[in-house]
Structure formats: structure tokens, C-alpha cells
Amino acid sequence: MAELRRIIATDCGSTTTKAILIELGDDGHYHLVKRAEAPTTVEAPFEDVTIGVINAVEELEELMGQKYLKEDRSGFMIRGVDLPEDSEEGVDAYVSTSSAGGGLQMVVVGVVKEMTAESAQRAALGAGAIVMEVIAINDGRLPHERVKVLRQLRPDMILLAGGTDGGDRNHVVAMAEMISAANPKARLGLEYKLPVIFAGNKLVRDKIKEILGGKTALSVVDNIRPSLEKENLQPTRQKIQELFLQHVMKQAPGYDKLMKWTSAPIMPTPAAVGYLVQEVAKARGENVLGVDIGGATTDVFSVFDNIFNRTVSANYGMSYSISNVLAETGLENVMRWVPFDIDEEDLRNRVKNKMIRPTTIPQTIEELVVEQAIAREALRLSLEQHKMLAVGLKGAQRQRDIADTFTQTVSGETLIKMMKLDLIIGSGGVLSHAPRRVQSAMMMIDAFLPEGVTMLTVDSIFMMPHLGVLAHVEREGAKRAAMEVFDRDCLIRLGSCISPVGVGKEGEKCLTIEVLEGKEAGKKFEFVFGEIKKLPVELGVGERLKIKITPAPRYDVGAGRGRPLEAILEGGVVGVIVDTRGRPLKLPADKKERVARLRKWYKDLDLYPEVFFQRTAGGDE
């Protein structure tokens, strides 16, 4: 088959179906040409996801003055199948992701919480699921409480793991008996059997089949934890995605039709994003952190030393879940980022009003500042959760899947080392659509506290799901199209951030940056402790510059305390930010002092319009 020249990709979210059109340009590269969207139509009165897809694609057709859909709207006109290869109309491939109807919801059952249950959780999350509950022998619940939880939750699927191959059998069989006793029902469709995947001790497979075979739609895959030293997540992840298509998607209105339209299987949205993040890490040979902050949930993806992890913080988000962020982090943690006074009760009412009217937007800068303060906390908490799950195998030597195999001694330590992080990709409304790009950069810096040299980027219009599933099309050019569009149209480069680790006295010498090449070669810039500023060098978007950072004795930028580091900076729309506020970042406890400090930092970075600083000046200046 010929190389792909025109591709349409959709992402069917819970509220909006987003379509993008990608074409191979005359310059030999793939480009994003147009985007369109329409409300998702999974729910009543439509109950057919394809209506939303057709509406979004019809908008593309109108904008482009071309036809992509069949006359009777029964799918796409595929060139080389429905039309000649060289036709002006039609598309070469159509792909889609989906998170409509609440996405893929799973319950994970293992034996020991920190071992098999944790591995099972990683497998489910990596496959794009929302893990509703983790059940294990040592989860602190009484047996009947576990049964109750299973009965109440009504997941789309259960993953049962436990026992290394040839190891424990009793506990995993007991867990199977518990599932059987609960006789849980599937979320969608009263009639169909709940899919259960068994990925535990291979010696008890027959017993598990005996217990669960009749009551559930049981699938058996290779052990997720064949030995203490080895985690084998891939077979389980593949099975989850297979069952997602076979069972869950088939129950969702209109998906039986949509599945026939696509050139590659429909993927759960987070699975597609995760795949793309892995591809980016591989292509750049870097450690990558991706975050997608939505209205209800926040997804975090990471690839560190080739190990991929994904977590979803189901109740951290900026609209539906905004009140939960406040409830979890506490008022003080939000207020520490706000450089003016606000009454507690008033703030609580405002946050709740956003929760019940999630589509409203900040109209005043003060409202924007508060919303961005809450975003910092949602992002921070989500990364905390991610760090707790993205860990090495506890008490064992490790060997993990995904193409490469490696071994390292671990003890349940987090894999997320901020000093080793090279690239952050932020996405979701509050980051992608912040009025000033520097606000996105600052939110990510404050929330994630990067260390050393880290490149900051945002996904312009949340195209990562589309590109992730596109990379799965088995046609020449598919993967290249995904990566080129990602690099050229999706990723907005904000700029590198330099942040030394260490804490010192306000105003003491912290680091020197020397330009090593280009027209400004030889120039040196000094930074003192306690500030956040832009590096005054000219560096265009995507341009690179070699520099030497020499930290003062108590600071570390990656080469050790006081040791100089040569690094490559990357330019972006914001510029290079030098953050010498210290790691860990300690904000002054005294309110007046803290507000003064925040105002200086925000002014130095030109974070908000001048009118805001004038209006909120109070007695602080």
C-alpha cells in the first residue's frame, strides 16, 4: 500500500469529540492541517458515539471543502478501497481513541499489596484503566468488607494476580473464592458476564478456572510477577486492551459501528498518550514526564531509564474535581501561592461554585491567580501519587518489560528522580490555554520542582491521544506522521529551566552561567539565591545553546555539589528560566514576607499584567 498522505484521527472524550486532519505536505513532512470538534454523543438522547464523530468530521469537511465521509455516513471513504489511490477526496486512514462513558474502570486484586497487587495496578494503569480499588490480603479490610467493595463498585473488568510461579497458591485461590462469593456485576449490560483476567501463579490456573470459569468471563495470561525479581506487565496490558475492545467497547453505544471504521484498533485515550510518551522518550533518548490535567482527573506518565509508568489521579482536576483538590491539600497549601488576601469562606464558596458549574472561566486576574494556585496543588498531588507507584520492585532485583531489559538493585524506591528528568510535557486546559505561556511554565515549576536542567513544554491542543493511536496504524509513514506532527504542531516549547538543589541565604551567590558558543560566547551571568528570573540570552524557539553552569559550593545542578556542569539549553516561547529559590522550595512562613516574595517573583517573570500588581498592592510595597 502507498504511503499515508491524509489521516483523520478522533478522540471521543466524555464531553467532546475532537477530530484532527493530518496531511503529508509538499515539503515531504506531515502537518496538522485542521481541527474540529463536536459534543460527544454516547449518552441519551443520541446513544451513538458515531454521531459525534460524524459531526466533528463534517466540520472538517466544511472547513476544507473536501469529502471524507461516505455519502450514507456509514464510515469513511478510504482511498485505495472505496476510492482510487490518487483521489482528491477521502482519507488513507482513520483512527480513534476513546474515554467516553467514564473510560475503562477496573478493580485490581492481588495477594500482597506492595508486591503482586502493586504490579497488577501498574499493569492496569499502563493499559489506560482507572483503578477503582486495589484489594489485597493485607489491605486492612475484613473479608466481608472486601466482598462488599467488589459488589458495590461494578467495574468493567477485574484483574486478579498473586503468587510467583510455583509460589503461594492458597492466598490467590482465597482471593478467587472471594470474587466468586461477591459475584460482582459488570458496569454496563446487566446480562453479560464480568471479564476477569488471571495473571498469577501458573500452577493454580486450573483451580482458578474451576472457581471463576462459570461465573465470570475468565481469561488467563502469563504471570505478572513470575518471580520476585521479575515483573512482566505486557501480556496483561495487551489482554486488558483486547477485552476493552471485545467487551467494554461493545457495550458502549455506537462503538460496534465505530470499531469497523478505524484503520487500527480503538485505544483507551490514556493508553494512546502513554504510548506516545514512550515513543518520544525513545526518540530523544531522554527521561520524560507527561501530565494531563483535566476537569475531573489528572494523568501522569513517565519514562525513566526506559521504564514506563502511568498513574491517574481520579479526583484531582480543575472543574468537576476542583473542590476535592482543596479538600485534600488544605486551604493553606493553596493560599501559599496567592499573593493577596481572600476570605476563607468566600474562597470555599467560589471553589464549590466552580464544581457545580464546571464550565465557567475566570474573569478577573485574581480569579485566574486562585485557579492557577489550585492547579499547582492538583499537579503536585498527582506527581506525589505517581512517585509512590512508579517504584522499583520491592525487596528484589528487577527486570522489567518494554523492549529493554535491565537490572538494578531496588528497594521500592521511586524511579522519578527530578535531577534525571530531561523533558516535561504539560497538557490540559489550565496548562495548554493559560493566557500567558510563562504562567504554564511557572505552574509546572512550582508543582513539580524540577532539578538541574529541564526542558518545559506544553501540548498545544491535546493531540497526544490522536498521535498515539495513529502510530499504531500498520502503514508506511504512520509512525513518522505521529512523531513529526508531535514535534512540529503539538509540542509548544516553553524553554529550559535551570534549578540548583540546595538551600542558602537570600542574596548569597548561587550560580554562574557561562555561554560556551554562538555570538554571545564567553558571556557570564551571575545569580543569587532566592530568585526566579529569565536568563538574558537570545535563544529562538527550538534553538540550542551550550552553556557551563558553575554552582556555589552548597548547590548541585547535576554534577554534584559545587561541581560545574556543561549543558545544552533549548529555547522556547518563554525563554530560559533560572530558578534559584532552592530545592526543596521553602516559602516564608510569615504571610507578609511570603506575599512580598511571591509578588517579586511573579513581577520578575512578568507572570500577570501590571494592573493586577497595582490593584492588589495593599500595604505590602
Place this chain on the structure above:
Amino acid sequence: MARAYTPGLRVSADDVLLRERVLPLKGDVLVKEGDKVKAEDVIARTELPGNISIMKAANRLGVLPKELPKYMLKKEGDEVKKGEVIAEIRTFFGLFKSQLKSPIDGTIQTISTDTGQIIFQEHPIPVEVRAYVDSVVEEVMEQEGAVVKTRGVFIQGIFGIGSEAVGKLKVLVDSRSEELTLDKLRSAGDLSGCIVVSGSYTSKDVIYELRKRGAAGLITGGIGAKDLMDVLGYDIGVAVTGNENIGLVIVVTEGFGRIEMAEKTYRLLKENDGAKTSISGVTQIRAGVIRPEVVIVKSLEFEGKEELKSLTVANELKVGGKVRIIRQPYFGLIGEVVELPPEPQVIETETKVRVLKVRLADGREVVLPRANVEIIEEG
């Protein structure tokens, strides 16, 4: 330029409503199509599986799991009484015996020779579904429940707490902007089983007092987020409610803070003071949105009137139309649309959005993002 639609809440003096009343599991439906039912009537019934208890039997008897059946006095499926001996082992030529007793009243579900555990199941828990509104059975869903049809006043709230309540409507304020106070409650008479209507605000002290006096429900314009946190004992993180058990059902019609009840909402409630009223606090603000509601049945005659199809109200923004502002700095104010500029504009935050110009009651004209208003239905 495409038409601009904006979401709103339904407030209507005369709607025909269908309500699905479904069991959590399959069971018996007690009504048939065309039956007239009262709100309190049970229309379907089922039994939820009883609670499970697990006993590590082999361990406790000191035998291997596979030997367990040898010592069992009961088998799988047998009924047992709490304290009844279900297994026994004799050692030392019968001199010592060790017994296991049933921890529950129920049945033995499993005796596992793999794990050596016994799983008990308690007797089923009966569950009933009531009609919720005086209505006519429109459709029976075999073994699952029924769809009932009714007609009358229908008011959607913005946020609720608790499940459902039916009672006599009692309006205790004289205007939609009035706050219901403890003072007012003192002279309110018997509130037992009533659905109480407040105006712009109801404090936690009033809620505690209403609960003490046995009120079944509360309809209020605004409520304080902090007060609600105190009443519940925790902070609500996401607007998915219905299972709270605070002694009464609350329907908030406007939002958090002091905010006067919409004129039409208050008028309809006032006109129906004393009427039998059904309310639901169940809220789900996610995809598949569910809003709390107030239903006052006026008739069971449906001729010539279609049922309300979609609860998602999307009205057209029009110059001259009335809107409520749902975000600071004008939160809660009502105004009239004076201009709908088609092109997006940059607002103070530097975001480019579609806007509208609104004339407030005091004559001021303000420009707002369209996302920050809600249409108020007239009439």
C-alpha cells in the same frame, strides 16, 4: 455565525415527566402498566445477597485443607444458625474435641479444600423501590422496575444532598432574598415530615434545627460551603451525591454562598405552599449529569402534552433575555442581555473568549464571558 446556546436549569409550572424506578438487581415488579400509584407505594422489590463471612476453618481445627470435609457436620448450601456447631474434630481417642460454630444466620456457601476456608452468606437483604411521585405506571421493565409518568411543577436544582423525600411543602420565608433564620423557625409550627422552603441562604444552625424538628427536606437558594462541610462532617470533593444520610434531603437551587432564589422558582414554590411535594437530592455533575429536583404533582391527565425529553436545557442567548451571572466578580446578579458581539474578545485575564454585554439591575453595563452566565426562563 452559529447560534449561541447556554445551559440552564429547568423550572416549569407544567411538565410531563417520566421517571425510571429501577431495582439494583433483578427482582419482582409489583405494578402493571396503567396502574395509578402514590409516591409512597412500593412498586418493585428484590433481595440483595446477604453479607459474606469467611472462616479459616482448617487452621482453627488444625487439619489440612483437603481433610476439612471429613470434619464438617454441614455441607455447602446448608442453612445454619448463629452459634450452631458446623464442624467437629475429636482427638486422643475422643477425649478432646474441637468445634467450629457458625458466626451468622444464613447458609454455607463454600467449603474450600484448597484454602481450608468456609464462606458463609447471611440471609438476603430486602430492597424496595417506591414510586417517588404520585403517578401512572407507563411501562413495566420486567424484573427490573417501572417507568412512571406524572405531570406538574418541575424545578431542577443545582446541587443536592441525600436521596429522596416526600412531604408537605412549607414556605417559611416571605421573599426569595430572605434568609431562613432560627427566629423564623420558632414560630413555624410543626415541621415533622415537611419539605421546608428557605430563600437566599440557610445556615447550618437552621439545618440542625430542621433535623431536630423532623423536617424531611429543605429547598434553599444558597448554602455555605463551610456550613455544609460541618453538617456532613467532611468536605465534598466531587459533586456526586445521593448517599448522604444527614436526616433530611437538601436541594440547593442556585449555588454556594448567599444568593437569592430565582424568581420563578420561588413563585412556583410559594403558589404551592402546603402541597404534597417530592424532592431528590441525587446529584451527579459529570458526563451523564443528574441534577437534584423538586416535583409537585398537579394532574395525572396527559392528553395533548408531550413528556419532557431531555433534561439538558440549552436555551438560546438573546438580546433582551434575562441571565444570571454565575461567576465572580458579579456572581449571583441578574441582568438583561444588551449585546452579543459575535467575535471573541480579550478579557481582563488576557484570555480571548466569546462575550456578552449585560445590563445589571442597578443600570451598570458589564462585559462577561458567555461561559459565565445562565439563562433564566421567563414566564
